[in-house]
Amino acid sequence: MLPLGRQLDATVVARWVREVRAEAKRSAVGEDRVITTEKARSRYYEIVLRALDSRPPGADHAMIDYSYEDLYRRAGHKSPSTLYFTFGRGAKHALADRLPDETRRAVGASDMVRTVVMELKTLSHWPYRQGWLDALAGTDDRRFAAETLVRVLADWAGANPRLAAHADYMPAASAVEDLGVICGRRTPAADITAFLARVLTTSVGPRATSAADVLDLVHARLMAVLGFDRPGYVLEIVRRLDEPIGEVGYLVSQLRPDDRAAVRAELEARLAALNEVVEEERWA
Amino acid sequence: MGMRFSDRPLSDAEARLLARNETALHRAETTGELCRLAAAHAAGAAELGPGNPVVLLVECGLEELRGRTRTVRESVRAWEDLLGRAGKVLAEDHPVLMSIRTQYIRHRRMRGTRADLDHGVRAYRTEWQWRCERFGEDHQRTRAIRANLALALRDRNGEGDLPDALRLLEDELAHRLGRYGTGHPFTWVGQLVLAQTILRAVEEDAAGTRAGLPAPDAERALRLSQTVVDVRNSRFGRADGATLRAHLVHAHALLTSGRAADATGELHHIRATARRSGVPLEPGWAEVLLARAQSVTGDPQASRTAREACRRRLDHFPVDSVQVAEALTLLDRLGALRP
Numbered sequence: 029m030l031p032l033g034r035q036l037d038a039t040v041v042a043r044w045v046r047e048v049r050a051e052a053k054r055s056a057v058g059e060d061r062v063i064t065t066e067k068a069r070s071r072y073y074e075i076v077l078r079a080l081d082s083r084p085p086g087a088d089h090a091m092i093d094y095s096y097e098d099l100y101r102r103a104g105h106k107s108p109s110t111l112y113f114t115f116g117r118g119a120k121h122a123l124a125d126r127l128p129d130e131t132r133r134a135v136g137a138s139d140m141v142r143t144v145v146m147e148l149k150t151l152s153h154w155p156y157r158q159g160w161l162d163a164l165a166g167t168d169d170r171r172f173a174a175e176t177l178v179r180v181l182a183d184w185a186g187a188n189p190r191l192a193a194h195a196d197y198m199p200a201a202s203a204v205e206d207l208g209v210i211c212g213r214r215t216p217a218a219d220i221t222a223f224l225a226r227v228l229t230t231s232v233g234p235r236a237t238s239a240a241d242v243l244d245l246v247h248a249r250l251m252a253v254l255g256f257d258r259p260g261y262v263l264e265i266v267r268r269l270d271e272p273i274g275e276v277g278y279l280v281s282q283l284r285p286d287d288r289a290a291v292r293a294e295l296e297a298r299l300a301a302l303n304e305v306v307e308e309e310r311w312a
Numbered sequence: 313m314g315m316r317f318s319d320r321p322l323s324d325a326e327a328r329l330l331a332r333n334e335t336a337l338h339r340a341e342t343t344g345e346l347c348r349l350a351a352a353h354a355a356g357a358a359e360l361g362p363g364n365p366v367v368l369l370v371e372c373g374l375e376e377l378r379g380r381t382r383t384v385r386e387s388v389r390a391w392e393d394l395l396g397r398a399g400k401v402l403a404e405d406h407p408v409l410m411s412i413r414t415q416y417i418r419h420r421r422m423r424g425t426r427a428d429l430d431h432g433v434r435a436y437r438t439e440w441q442w443r444c445e446r447f448g449e450d451h452q453r454t455r456a457i458r459a460n461l462a463l464a465l466r467d468r469n470g471e472g473d474l475p476d477a478l479r480l481l482e483d484e485l486a487h488r489l490g491r492y493g494t495g496h497p498f499t500w501v502g503q504l505v506l507a508q509t510i511l512r513a514v515e516e517d518a519a520g521t522r523a524g525l526p527a528p529d530a531e532r533a534l535r536l537s538q539t540v541v542d543v544r545n546s547r548f549g550r551a552d553g554a555t556l557r558a559h560l561v562h563a564h565a566l567l568t569s570g571r572a573a574d575a576t577g578e579l580h581h582i583r584a585t586a587r588r589s590g591v592p593l594e595p596g597w598a599e600v601l602l603a604r605a606q607s608v609t610g611d612p613q614a615s616r617t618a619r620e621a622c623r624r625r626l627d628h629f630p631v632d633s634v635q636v637a638e639a640l641t642l643l644d645r646l647g648a649l650r651p
Contacts (some may be wrong), residue, residue: 160332162335163335184331200421226535241498245496304550
């Protein structure tokens with residue numbers, strides 16, 4: 029299997045963002061064909077953000093209280109054609125079109141407005157994702173990757189509480205896809221989305237004190253989503269120990285008996301600690 | 313409410329660094345390994361400038377971790393320097409500056425001289441009053457400082473300090489249980505520091521009764537600390553620093569409840585686990601408790617353990633600190649018991 033970092037680099041959303049960024053650059057240097065689409069894309073994102081910013085502090089930001097007609101009218105368009113050309117089915121750079129059906133349905137991009145919101149959330153979260161990947165570099169530790177994904181998502185939500193809550197706490201599509209990769213694609217997208225929505229609800233709610241605390245609050249559920257409450261993953265790691273344990277066995281056989289005692293003591297201490305955990309009756 | 317870093321939108325570069333920091337911290341908090349965090353800081357300072365709030369936040373995390381392997385005096389100097397630099401570029405109520413200010417007060421208090429302990433109480437009280445006015449009494453940052461004030465009072469232990477500390481912490485725990493619930497890390501911290509303070513009160517001969525509070529109860533401290541041990545064990549595993557710290561309070565509660573043999577067993581386990589996993593505990597804490605437990609059970613190792621406690625404390629705290637005084641007093645007492 030590819031290392032985790034390479035898998036995360038090759039997700040649908042990662043490829044989409046690279047394309048959209050490339051288009052935005054071409055738009056900036058004035059390629060006419062591109063200008064209209066990219067300007068429209070940015071324009072629609074701004075309209076959603078302005079709609080959120082204009083709400084009073086106690087408003088329900090989870091709610092969408094505007095329609096697709098509101099979107100294209102506020103954009104100064106007389107018809108929805110630009111909206112559909114930019115975000116709709118068959119549009120060249122529509123994220124909704126790229127995502128697998130299961131993911132698109134799970135994320136909740138069920139209509140044009142929610143599709144725009146989905147793209148906006150994904151792009152807003154993107155620099156956070158990049159920072160997460162910067163620090164993940166080289167690790168294949170799935171628990172570490174998942175736990176830090178949650179902390180970083182919580183940070184994004186803390187900095188963008190209204191956007192995080194919007195459209196019923198829809199998570200960034202990148203986070204849904206990334207957690208799916210980390211889970212080895214064994215967990216349904218709907219379960220992942222529901223879990224990440226809970227992360228967002230917690231992050232913008234009254235009990236949010238820090239990203240680390242948000243992780244603590246949802247951690248038990250994260251372990252279930254990852255499937256770590258079942259033996260599959262830990263057995264996978266145990267089997268990976270065959271090689272280093274085999275090497276230890278070979279190297280120990282090269283030692284004098286006196287020197288083997290020191291190795292035995294180190295091994296016994298570790299096995300004793302592991303045995304204590306294995307025999308702990310937490311579920312009793 | 314509690315997590316907003318800044319009132320202005322973060323730039324993409326700042327957001328990226330914030331996330332990189334959050335991720336690097338996750339590993340560093342467990343392993344104490346600084347490299348990734350140091351690399352994030354260097355990259356951030358080069359791109360955004362050393363005075364950028366996110367860069368200062370990363371530096372904050374770095375200094376906390378560096379504190380594990382240097383003396384308290386060195387840490388106080390480092391935090392004082394960081395406070396001076398951050399104070400020039402950040403508003404008084406910026407979350408990063410507030411964190412740095414708190415850390416400076418905390419480390420200065422940890423330096424442990426009488427003047428430092430007095431300063432801790434004054435500084436936390438001032439900070440608390442300022443936060444009450446700025447954010448309100450029930451804001452999480454105000455509540456956190458209030459608990460710190462209680463700890464400063466407890467450790468100063470002047471006339472009336474311990475009953476005041478108990479009162480503040482009882483109120484604080486009630487608030488946290490009501491607002492955050494039993495399953496929240498903020499509540500767990502409240503439970504643990506109250507347990508420690510109850511144990512101090514028990515050992516100081518029930519100071520709380522004079523203040524109209526219930527008599528300090530070692531069994532209650534045992535229950536409170538057991539709760540935190542269980543949740544942290546479940547969440548972090550038995551070898552994590554947070555779990556081991558809760559375990560130390562639990563062992564202390566066993567000792568104070570008259571179960572010295574059980575306390576000894578637990579303390580041996582804690583020390584072995586910390587050694588194996590490379591988790592740093594507050595220098596001398598486990599050794600002081602172990603020496604006391606061993607002296608109760610008549611274990612001849614008690615003096616040797618007390619000497620180790622003194623050595624660890626002298627390596628980390630100033631010679632005129634209360635922490636060193638505690639270890640030396642214990643050694644003295646055990647030495648006096650030798651025939």
